Amino acid sequence: MRFYEYEAREIVKRAGIPVTDYGFTTDADEAATIAERIAGPTVIKSQVLTGGRMKAGGVKFADTPDEARAHAADILKLEINGLQPRGVLVDPKADVKQEYYMGVVWDGAAKKPLMLFSDMGGIDIEQVAEEHPDHVGRGHFSTLEPFSDFMAKQVIADAGVTGKALQRCTPILARLAQLFLDNDMLLAEINPLAELHDGTFVALDAHMEMENEGMGRQKALIKALGIGPEEGTRETYVPSAFEEAVLAVDAADHRGVIQGKDNGFDGNIGLIIGAGGGSLTLTDAVRQQGGKPANYSEIGGNPSVAKACGLAKAVLQKDGVEQIAVMMSIVSNTRVDIVARGVIKACLELGKDPAETIAIFRIPGAWEDEGFKILDKYGIEYCDRSVSLWDAAGRAVAKIQGAGA
Amino acid sequence: MSILIDENTTFIIQGITGREAINLTRECLDYGSKIVGGVTPGRKGREVHGVPVFDTIAQLIEHNGGQVPDGSVVTVPPAGTKDAVFEALYAGIKTIVVVTERIPRRDVAAMVELADRNGARIIGPNCLGLIVPGVAKMGGIGGPAKNAAQAYQPGSVGVMSRSGGMTTEISSTLTAAGLGVSTAVSIGGDAIIGSTYAELMPYFEADEQTQAIVIYTEPGGRMEAQLSAWVKENNSRLPIIAFMAGKFMDDDEMQGMSFGHAGTIVEGKEDSATEKIARLQEAGIPVVERIDEIPDMVKKLIAERSAA
Numbered sequence: 001m002r003f004y005e006y007e008a009r010e011i012v013k014r015a016g017i018p019v020t021d022y023g024f025t026t027d028a029d030e031a032a033t034i035a036e037r038i039a040g041p042t043v044i045k046s047q048v049l050t051g052g053r054m055k056a057g058g059v060k061f062a063d064t065p066d067e068a069r070a071h072a073a074d075i076l077k078l079e080i081n082g083l084q085p086r087g088v089l090v091d092p093k094a095d096v097k098q099e100y101y102m103g104v105v106w107d108g109a110a111k112k113p114l115m116l117f118s119d120m121g122g123i124d125i126e127q128v129a130e131e132h133p134d135h136v137g138r139g140h141f142s143t144l145e146p147f148s149d150f151m152a153k154q155v156i157a158d159a160g161v162t163g164k165a166l167q168r169c170t171p172i173l174a175r176l177a178q179l180f181l182d183n184d185m186l187l188a189e190i191n192p193l194a195e196l197h198d199g200t201f202v203a204l205d206a207h208m209e210m211e212n213e214g215m216g217r218q219k220a221l222i223k224a225l226g227i228g229p230e231e232g233t234r235e236t237y238v239p240s241a242f243e244e245a246v247l248a249v250d251a252a253d254h255r256g257v258i259q260g261k262d263n264g265f266d267g268n269i270g271l272i273i274g275a276g277g278g279s280l281t282l283t284d285a286v287r288q289q290g291g292k293p294a295n296y297s298e299i300g301g302n303p304s305v306a307k308a309c310g311l312a313k314a315v316l317q318k319d320g321v322e323q324i325a326v327m328m329s330i331v332s333n334t335r336v337d338i339v340a341r342g343v344i345k346a347c348l349e350l351g352k353d354p355a356e357t358i359a360i361f362r363i364p365g366a367w368e369d370e371g372f373k374i375l376d377k378y379g380i381e382y383c384d385r386s387v388s389l390w391d392a393a394g395r396a397v398a399k400i401q402g403a404g405a
Numbered sequence: 406m407s408i409l410i411d412e413n414t415t416f417i418i419q420g421i422t423g424r425e426a427i428n429l430t431r432e433c434l435d436y437g438s439k440i441v442g443g444v445t446p447g448r449k450g451r452e453v454h455g456v457p458v459f460d461t462i463a464q465l466i467e468h469n470g471g472q473v474p475d476g477s478v479v480t481v482p483p484a485g486t487k488d489a490v491f492e493a494l495y496a497g498i499k500t501i502v503v504v505t506e507r508i509p510r511r512d513v514a515a516m517v518e519l520a521d522r523n524g525a526r527i528i529g530p531n532c533l534g535l536i537v538p539g540v541a542k543m544g545g546i547g548g549p550a551k552n553a554a555q556a557y558q559p560g561s562v563g564v565m566s567r568s569g570g571m572t573t574e575i576s577s578t579l580t581a582a583g584l585g586v587s588t589a590v591s592i593g594g595d596a597i598i599g600s601t602y603a604e605l606m607p608y609f610e611a612d613e614q615t616q617a618i619v620i621y622t623e624p625g626g627r628m629e630a631q632l633s634a635w636v637k638e639n640n641s642r643l644p645i646i647a648f649m650a651g652k653f654m655d656d657d658e659m660q661g662m663s664f665g666h667a668g669t670i671v672e673g674k675e676d677s678a679t680e681k682i683a684r685l686q687e688a689g690i691p692v693v694e695r696i697d698e699i700p701d702m703v704k705k706l707i708a709e710r711s712a713a
Contacts, residue, residue, distance in 0.1 A: 106510055106514070106596060106597065108596045108597050108626050108627060108628075109601075109626075109627045109628075109630075109631055111513075111514055111517045111518070111597045112514060112518070113514070142518060143511055143514040143515040143518055144515055144518050144519060144522075181511055184509050184510075184511055186510070211509055211510055213483065213507045213508065213509045213510070214509040214510075214511070216484065217484070217509075264656070274570075275568075275569075275570045276568050276569075276570065276594065277566070277567065277568020277569075277570055277571035277594075277621060277623065277650055278568070278570050278571060278574065280568075280623055280650035280651035280653075280654075281571065281648075281650040281651075281696065283651075283653050284650060284651065284652045284653055285695070287653055288652075288694070300570070328570070329568075329570045329571050329573065329574035330552075330556055330570070330573045330574050330577050331548070331570065332545065332546075332547055332548020332549065332552055332553075332570075332573065333428070333545065333548055365548065365552060365573075366548055366549070366552060385556075385577055385581075386581070388578070388695065388696055388697035389574065389695075389696055389697075390695040390696065390697055391697070
């Protein structure tokens with residue numbers, strides 16, 4: 001789950017990291033009131049779950065409350081990368097002497113969380129790491145042992161920072177590391193962390209992403225941030241009609257798992273394929289042999305007839321789909337006969353001849369004899385494990401191209 | 406021989422009374438595996454296909470005269486998985502297959518860290534386990550004994566796969582070509598897993614039966630870079646052949662994966678299919694286009710090694 005900046009800064013604040021006296025609002029007049037309270041120059045920032053706010057005009061500076069109101073009114077109407085802002089953040093314009101970067105992320109190779117720190121903040125850490133590696137400190141830490149401040153200190157010192165800055169940044173990075181673990185984050189970032197002219201340090205922006213798998217035990221935090229269950233995991237893109245249809249079929253029946261995606265696909269071969277790795281392999285195989293998939297799918301975990309039928313119907317009803325290819329790598333718990341029944345049922349209910357509609361059926365494994373009997377009965381072309389995934393995909397492509405000619 | 410398990414390996418099933426676990430127990434017993442007990446808190450005194458059930462691993466060990474089982478298959482819901490794995494590790498169990506999916510990363514990291522300290526090895530999570538054809542299987546790999554026997558015949562090739570299903574597809578292809586499989590391991594596809602390709606290589610290296618390795622991989626993560634580095638640093642006697650799925654995800658219109666910037670500096674640009682293929686090939690690991698090309702490539706490389 002991704003968080004808006006105002007939420008990320010609230011998370012940081014709850015962890016005891018200093019933040020500015022900002023305010024969040026969805027109303028331009030209230031933006032003026034916040035600016036009045038701040039009593040000085042402000043920054044008005046669009047609260048939207050996408051990057052490139054500055055470039056799009058979603059970040060503006062104001063000297064007076066009236067100006068803050070006008071900017072807020074503009075920004076509240078401004079769509080960025082197709083997304084409407086949630087509101088605006090009114091932030092005191094900080095008197096910055098130096099900007100720092102700090103972040104915590106998982107390192108899959110080391111299997112541990114990794115702290116990153118740089119005295120070159122405010123810009124992409126990726127770019128700093130590439131151009132100025134000596135300005136980036138890194139350090140793994142344990143998920144078993146208690147965190148201790150010296151671990152953060154080492155990382156900051158490795159970035160070449162010493163003196164008062166080292167002392168002041170250490171507890172901040174330590175708290176960020178702790179909140180990363182405590183809140184099941186995938187990414188916890190403060191950029192920039194600003195050193196002000198008065199010598200204090202303050203988080204001017206924060207970026208947080210929580211692992212979806214951890215949301216179940218982070219309900220208290222999510223609720224405290226005012227995020228309702230209807231927001232789900234805040235996936236970035238809007239599901240298509242096809243994807244919605246597949247989600248509904250999946251939700252209606254707990255047996256097995258199906259997934260259907262068509263973002264980026266607009267071909268004529270509907271795919272009923274699986275499972276995880278088999279889907280990736282088969283989509284590649286269809287494309288490499290000149291086929292044009294209409295969708296990407298995953299089916300597995302022993303789905304019911306209704307589920308296989310629902311997925312097949314959704315695929316068949318997609319614009320441009322002429323035939324479907326039903327293919328999986330060798331299955332062990334998914335029953336071949338059940339998938340066969342499901343896809344045949346879908347064809348019949350849509351008034352289509354299964355033999356004409358199913359370009360190829362290649363699912364070998366559990367209950368295959370029963371499955372093959374049913375397929376025989378309807379005259380559907382199928383094959384067993386002696387035909388490779390590649391060849392099965394090739395047959396489907398050849399058939400649909402023949403049909404189109 | 407084999408890696409990690411053999412005909413004498415004893416193991417337990419944690420979460421044995423769950424629906425999937427009951428099937429899994431049946432499949433493993435039918436295949437010849439030695440399951441010495443199961444654990445489900447609150448279900449002491451029951452039996453699953455003749456396997457006695459206990460509330461705790463300590464009770465199970467006591468019942469077995471103090472004998473610590475060699476392994477455990479953990480199939481409990483994600484919220485309880487870390488605790489179950491800790492229980493197994495504290496009991497002294499050394500090989501733990503974690504079947505459960507969707508475990509928070511923090512928990513996976515903690516159990517892997519504790520396993521490392523205890524000299525234990527975790528396979529998975531989110532995996533189907535491992536199989537030594539004709540000897541034993543630990544986990545759902547290959548399905549019912551009859552199906553497993555059809556796809557997995559004893560032979561000379563070690564298989565490691567991030568996809569459970571593709572482990573069987575590849576092994577079946579090797580079996581059909583007469584090469585067979587020494588040990589096949591479904592390592593799991595999550596961002597953090599207990600045992601990566603590179604970490605399992607020394608086991609295969611030490612297994613005389615294994616003459617070559619086949620890996621199945623996907624976009625995401627740095628596991629192939631690690632394997633490539635391992636191959637360059639160790640003068641392995643084993644040729645490795647890779648199959649990479651998910652090439653279509655490299656296309657511009659398919660870019661849906663989001664990574665923070667900090668994530669990118671950790672993963673580098675090494676996580677796309679194209680980059681991975683280049684890295685593997687650079688380390689002398691051929692990447693075949695099609696699964697059905699694997700057997701010929703294996704035969705060719707074994708012949709080259711034995712001629713050299």
